[in-house]
Amino acid sequence: MKQPRRGYWCECWTEDLTEQRRPALLASFDAYTAPQADRWVAVALRTISPALDPDASDTAWEWLYDGRIETRRALLRAEPCTVSVTHEDIRITWTIRPVIFLELAHRQSNELPICAHAFKPQASD
Numbered sequence: 415m416k417q418p419r420r421g422y423w424c425e426c427w428t429e430d431l432t433e434q435r436r437p438a439l440l441a442s443f444d445a446y447t448a449p450q451a452d453r454w455v456a457v458a459l460r461t462i463s464p465a466l467d468p469d470a471s472d473t474a475w476e477w478l479y480d481g482r483i484e485t486r487r488a489l490l491r492a493e494p495c496t497v498s499v500t501h502e503d504i505r506i507t508w509t510i511r512p513v514i515f516l517e518l519a520h521r522q523s524n525e526l527p528i529c530a531h532a533f534k535p536q537a538s539d
Contacts, residue, residue, distance in 0.1 A: 418514045418517070419446065419514070419515045420446075420513075420515075421444060421514075421515050422444075422447075422448065422451035422511065422512055422513060423443075423444060423510070423511050423513045424508065424509065424511075425441070425442045425443075425508070425509045426439075426440045426441040426442070426508050427440060427506070427507045427508075427509070428440050428507075429504070429505045429507070430503060431500070431503045432503045440506075444515065446515075448489035449486065451489060451510045452489065452495075452510070456478060459474040459477065459478055459499070460474075460478065462474075462506075465501075466499065467501055467502060470500055481497065489510060489512070493512070494510065494512065495509070495510045496508065496510075
């Protein structure tokens with residue numbers, strides 16, 4: 415059995431601000447370095463920024479140019495980070511949390527153990 419490994423658990427949540435529903439988990443990613451974790455958010459923001467309204471696009475690019483450095487520093491101090499943009503009535507939030515990955519089950523491609531489908535993600539407070 416391998417030793418536990420430090421890393422970062424990254425999630426992307428969306429929330430419709432006009433409805434009384436909980437945020438929905440859109441994607442998740444397991445990163446093993448701070449650069450890998452903030453790069454995941456950066457790639458997503460660069461990809462969607464042309465489709466965002468001007469204010470949301472400005473927020474995205476402010477983080478890409480200035481906020482990303484602070485995010486990386488916080489991750490290296492093992493502090494959780496959040497990046498959010500609001501496009502019209504939709505808030506998109508990326509969270510990055512330091513974690514210790516345990517070797518519980520082998521994960522190949524998109525094949526997850528059966529128990530993974532029983533997991534019901536909860537919005538973070």
